[in-house]
Amino acid sequence: MKKEIIINNLQEMEQFAKTISEELFPGFVLCLEGDLGAGKTTFTKFLGKYMGIKDTINSPTFTILKIYENDLPLYHMDVYRLNGIGMDYELEEFIYGEGLCVIEWYKNISESIPDESFIMEISIIDENKRKISLEGLGKYEKIIKKISY
Numbered sequence: 382m383k384k385e386i387i388i389n390n391l392q393e394m395e396q397f398a399k400t401i402s403e404e405l406f407p408g409f410v411l412c413l414e415g416d417l418g419a420g421k422t423t424f425t426k427f428l429g430k431y432m433g434i435k436d437t438i439n440s441p442t443f444t445i446l447k448i449y450e451n452d453l454p455l456y457h458m459d460v461y462r463l464n465g466i467g468m469d470y471e472l473e474e475f476i477y478g479e480g481l482c483v484i485e486w487y488k489n490i491s492e493s494i495p496d497e498s499f500i501m502e503i504s505i506i507d508e509n510k511r512k513i514s515l516e517g518l519g520k521y522e523k524i525i526k527k528i529s530y
């Protein structure tokens with residue numbers, strides 16, 4: 382199941398993140414793709430806010446993984462730098478963990494992504510406008526069906 386939505390500005394991105402935050406469950410795998418500056422980290426920050434995370438969420442580009450303890454923990458990964466240098470197997474502990482795992486540039490570790498996952502590809506239309514292509518595999522399919530925008 383696939384769906385495309387248009388986000389006109391940051392406020393709409395925040396609203397969209399709020400909608401997604403209501404669908405999360407332990408072990409949720411959220412895969413993000415999209416050009417540099419598309420808004421993967423920005424979306425994750427908004428998501429964290431609606432999950433109740435008070436800490437500042439920063440881009441994990443240089444650390445690969447940042448962990449935010451919470452009722453539903455957030456494991457925020459940016460695997461941009463892992464491209465072509467193989468997989469760090471410690472990450473799989475978090476991909477198959479008890480929190481929400483958000484993976485920026487997930488295609489770089491596609492061999493470690495579960496068959497069932499929630500995929501979001503963000504494309505830049507102009508400075509503030511984005512297109513989001515959503516795909517729900519397996520148990521995530523019903524979430525895509527539910528989302529109306």
Ligand SMILES: Nc1ncnc2c1ncn2[C@@H]1O[C@H](COP(=O)(O)OP(=O)(O)OP(=O)(O)O)[C@@H](O)[C@H]1O
Nearest residue numbers: 390391394416417418419420421422423508509511
């Ligand atoms: N509608 C929007 N949604 C998301 N970000 C937006 C939007 N409009 C403007 N922006 C801006 O675009 C930038 C997105 O940067 P962000 O770091 O989130 O991108 P990224 O996809 O994580 O990039 P990278 O691949 O470098 O990690 C931010 O400066 C944000 O304020």
Ligand SMILES: [Mg+2]
Nearest residue numbers: 421422440485
């Ligand atoms: Mg980012």
